[in-house]
Structure formats: C-alpha cells, structure tokens
Amino acid sequence: MDVGRKVYRAGLLEPLLVLAFLFQAVSGLYLAWRWSHARQDAFRTFQIASGVFLSVFILGHMNSVFVYARTYLGIPTDWRLRRAHRQASYTTHGISPLVPHYALGVFFVLGHLFAGLRGVLNAHGYRPKAARRVMQGGLMLSAAVAAAIIAAMCGARI
Template sequence: MLNTLTQDESVPLGAGVQSTEARRVIWLTAVCAALYPWVLDAFHWAVTPGAADQPVSAGSTAMATLMLVVAFAVPLICLLQAGHPLRAGAGEASRARRFAFIAMTAPTTYVFFGVVSYMAGSPIPDTWIWTPAWLLLGYVAIRKGVSQAPGRASLSAPLRVAHGVCGAIAALYVLFHITNHLFGLVSPQAHGAVMDIGRTVYRASFIEPLLVMVMLFQIVSGLRLVWTGSETTLDRYRVFQLSSGVFMSVFILGHMNSVFIFARTYLGIPTDWAFAAGLPTGLIADPWNIRLLPHYALGVFFVLAHLFSGLRVVLLAHGVKPTIANTLWWVGAGVGSLVSLAIMLGMTGFRLV
C-alpha cells in the first residue's frame, strides 16, 4: 500500500485539465461513508438468531465476518483514494484529497454523531440522517467550483515543532491508556486497578485541564498542517500520516465528548470498563454498540501508526536512510495492528486466564 521513496519533500501539485478522477474520488468515498452504517446493520442482522435459544448458523457467521471486513475496508478505500495521484487541477485534487480524508473518519464520526443525536433526543434513526447527509456532501463537493489553484504550500516549521512536542506529551497519556486496556485481557478488575492508579495522576485538578488543552491543540494544529499539506504532492507515507491525523482529531474530540459531556454530565456515570465495553450487552450483540468496535480498533491502530509516522519524519530529517525509516514505520504499523487486535479481544470477552 505504501511505496518507498528516497526523499520526503512536498512539491506543488501540477495543474491539469481533467477533473473526472477528482469527481470519482469524491463520489466513491462519499458512497463508502454513506453505506457504512448499513454494513454494521447487516452485521447485527447476521449475528442475531431468530429465537433466543437458537444458535447462530455457520452461514450467518460467515456473513457477519464478511460485513465486519467490509466495515474495516471503508476507511482503507478512502485512504487509498486519498493517496491516488490525480490528473486534475491543483484545486480540484486538493479538494478531493481533503474529502477522502474526511470520509475516512466515518467509523469514528458515526460514533460521535450517534452520541450527539442520542443526547439531542432525536427520534430519527441515525442512518436516515447519516446516509443522505454524506451523499449531499459529496454532491456539494463536486459542484463547488475552484476559484484558483493554490500556490506553493508553506508548512509552518514552528507549528510542526509545537505539534510534535505536544504530541510527545500526549503520547505519555495515550500509551498508558492503551496499556491499561491491554489489562482487560486479564480481567475487568485488573483493568480497573491499573486505571485507578493512572487516574491519581491524569485526573489531578491541575493536570487534567492541561491534558485537555494539549489534546485540543493537537487537533487544531494537526488539522491546520493537514490543510496545508493536502495542497502538495506527497508520498504515500505522508498521505497516511495526514489521514491518520484527521482520523485521530475526530476520535479525540468524540472521545472527550463521550467522557466529559455524555458520561459525566449527561448520564452521570463512571467511565469504567462497563462503559467502554458497552456492558451488559457488549459490543457484538447490541445494534448500537457494534459501531464502537471499528471505532476503538482503528483508533488504537491509527494513534500508534501516527506516532511512528512522526518518528519517521524526524529520522529522515536527521539523515537516517529512507529504507531504515520506512522499515521502522512498518514495524510500528504491525505493532499497532497487534495491540489493536489484543485490546478488541479483551473488550469482547476473551481472557488470557
């Protein structure tokens, strides 16, 4: 999926006269995002037996597995489209790439949207709003004209440094949080014990507001860097870095909404293992909770792979050979995949002991 280049420099997108490819990227990613909730509905239909005492058949299991694969394929398709070279004007190409970045966030945006609509007391099913909205967004993105091609993108060096420094600070919390979730493979009680230790630090009255400010800065600065970077021709490693940054921006914002507003304020409940795992129903059997599975899994993978993407850029800037930096990225992506799988196994009931 990712090609190896000898350098990692951004150059202006070349102007072109064909816009068909840009329109195709927008429509394809819009349709993928629009259909995403229906794939999850099909998964729930497949795992729901006809009677309470009736086991799920082999055919239903195969259907559920296929739908889960398709659900994870949605952001992958959008990622590939974001990195696809386009023979189009610079303005059209950057707009198509940005739209693909946004569509790639469908798994985490759908959770965010579901929480907000629930708190708003909306009587309309999520899918009835979600699907038409994405198709409308795709139509508007295609119909919107580009007044002029963007000039040479200028990435702010101080902003990139500040984003990296704050990212290193945020990583301390993120890595603890991920490690904490791995204890779910032992038991919910083990997870809770480790979480209580961590909360004495990151929930301290003077640390939690600072942590929130760091996260918000990462969102704002990261999106600014993505906006500027999307106006350049990038190798696929950098496309992944930008797209994973957009995903993480939505994920972090939605996670803070779920914790601070939905759980603590709206419901007045603790954000413990039961809250995260959607108990007592769980993530698999509940038609709403199933959206949390790709949301969590991709969130863990993208945050770890995004950190290694930043490390790759730093290594290249310090003269490390691209083959070494790229290999290290692949190792990080592999670790992120394994950690994500382990956490999801724990959250769906698997135990080591």
C-alpha cells in the same frame, strides 16, 4: 487506573489536559491542511489521514467521556462505561458497535507515531529504505496491538 485517575483528574491538571488535547486536535488539523497541498508519498498521505482521524477521534472521545458518561450516565469513565455500552440496546451479542472505532483509534495513534518516526529518521539522514521498513514494521505492530486490545475488550483472554 485508580491511581492514574487521581492524578489526571486533579483540580488543575484535568483542565490543562483538556486544553492540551484540544490544542493537539486543532493544530493537527492545521498541519494536515498545510501538508495536504504538498506533493507526497503514500507514507505522508497515511500520516495526514491518520492525523485527521485522530483529531476527530479525540474530540468525539472527549465528548463521550465528559458529556455522555460523566453527565448523562453519571458513571466513572472506566470499565463501567464499557459495560454501559454492552447493556445498551444498540449492541449486538453483547459487543459494542464502537469496537471498530476503538480499533482504528489504537491503530492510528500508534501508526501516526511511527509515521512521525519515519520523518525523523529521514530528516536525520537514515536511508529511506530503512526508515520505510521501520514504519512498515511499526504499522504491523500497531495492527497487532489494536487487535489484542479489541480482543480483550470483547472478553478474550490473551
């Protein structure tokens, strides 16, 4: 994480990453608005809803990192931020109320990617049933990964 932080916090790269995240959030909301008018199945509805969630999640996460952690708390945005949440007065039994927030974040990031993969498979002539099964398996994998990460955040050893 220390090596990665040196790369993504480099003088020129960090502002570009912030702009990329802002572009992703705004363009995602625009695409959700356009697609929401069209007729769709449950999988497309999931893709739109997960994209809207991720747009809000990205903006909220950036606010937490840049304003709350770096400016207000003056701490690096690593596991010390998690400890700060645990020590804050709004935790229950040492577990942050942000656990559902991050569980959904992980699940929807991965699930949104699998929804996009389903669209790509459909566009390239794969059988709809096969594309649907790829997405269903991807959603199950997404839930498992989210559960494992949240369990680790809560102190479980996996």
